Amino acid sequence: MIPEDPPSSERRMWYVTLTVAGDPIPDLDIKVALEQLAHERPFLLTGRYAPDRAEVRYWEEAICLEDAAALALRLWGEHRGTAGLPQWEIVGLEVLEREVFHLRGMNGEIDVRLARAGAVRPF
Numbered sequence: 001m002i003p004e005d006p007p008s009s010e011r012r013m014w015y016v017t018l019t020v021a022g023d024p025i026p027d028l029d030i031k032v033a034l035e036q037l038a039h040e041r042p043f044l045l046t047g048r049y050a051p052d053r054a055e056v057r058y059w060e061e062a063i064c065l066e067d068a069a070a071l072a073l074r075l076w077g078e079h080r081g082t083a084g085l086p087q088w089e090i091v092g093l094e095v096l097e098r099e100v101f102h103l104r105g106m107n108g109e110i111d112v113r114l115a116r117a118g119a120v121r122p123f
Contacts, residue, residue, distance in 0.1 A: 010063060011062060011063055012097065013060070013061055013098045014060045014061075014062055014065065014096065014098070015097075015098065016056075016059070016068060016094070016095050017055060017056075017094040018055065018072050018076065018092070019053065019055045019090070019091050019092030020053065020054050020089060020091060021053040021054075022052065022086055022089060023052065023088075024051035025051060026051070027051055029084075029086070030050075030051070030054055031049060031120055033083050033084040033085045034083075035118070036083040036084060037056070037083040037085065038120065039118070040079055040082060040083055041058075041079065042118065043058045043059060044057075045057045045058050045059065045119075046118075046121075047120040047121075049123065050122065053123075054088070055123075060072065060095075065095055073093065076090060
């Protein structure tokens with residue numbers, strides 16, 4: 001028997017930063033791919049890019065950090081074909097509980113200003 005998903009009150013919000021890197025590609029290609037990713041997955045808060053790396057930041061809903069991290073580790077590969085993402089590898093992953101994110105924001109460690117959802121810009 002497959003267990004049911006827990007009630008939404010047991011799920012938490014996690015702030016995810018996923019960084020990928022690989023062989024350089026033209027700036028426009030990675031910009032267009034990140035914009036397509038934002039279209040496919042509207043939860044994307046921001047995307048930053050350079051010819052050889054990209055970073056996406058977003059909120060993930062999951063029961064625990066392990067689940068949020070597992071979802072984040074699949075994101076790039078699952079959208080590689082449909083969004084035209086390059087064959088880059090994941091080189092960084094940070095997953096923060098909402099309270100930790102807000103604490104860091106209050107201490108000035110994280111820029112918590114609201115950006116237009118799906119904003120994609122160079123590093």
